[in-house]
Amino acid sequence: MLSLWSSGTAVGSGHISIHACTPSDADGVANLVELGELTVDHALSADLLVGVVDHRVVAVLAADGTLATDPFFPAAETCELLLLRARQLGRSLRRAEFGVVVARMLRSWYTRGWIG
Known part of the structure; x- marks a missing residue:
């Protein structure tokens, strides 16, 4: 698997890899479909970017900006790295960026105790 961008700063001590979807990612992408994400x-x-943490697909970004994440895994950092890589590739991300802004807002409200 060719990793275009990676970082060892995932949640805990995991390894994050951001790359174009390959056949080895098929099971992880299929899992997100099964989960309805x-x-x-x-x-x-043909133009998916995937975010993989410790060999597990936790986020997928489609060419149209649709961002899907595994709801059972904390993937906020991986999503931000996916968006960064997509920007580097010159993709339009209005839909995905809106979702990340909403997620950040909700996380902020939750940490302040405004929602529970």
Whole structure:
């Protein structure tokens, strides 16, 4: 697997890899489809970026800006790295960036005790 960008600063001591989707990522992408986080049309797209933590696909970014994450894994850092890589590749990300802004806002409210 060719990793275009990686960092060893994942949650805990995990390893994050951000790269174009490869056949070895198929099971992880299929898992996101099964969880209802990603549509089949997006999963079959040839232009997916995936975020992998310790060999587990936790986030997928489609070419149209659709961002899907594993709801059972804390993937905020991985999503931010996916967006950074997509920007480096010159992708339009309005849809994905809006989702990340909302997630940050909700996380902020939760840590302040405004929602529970």
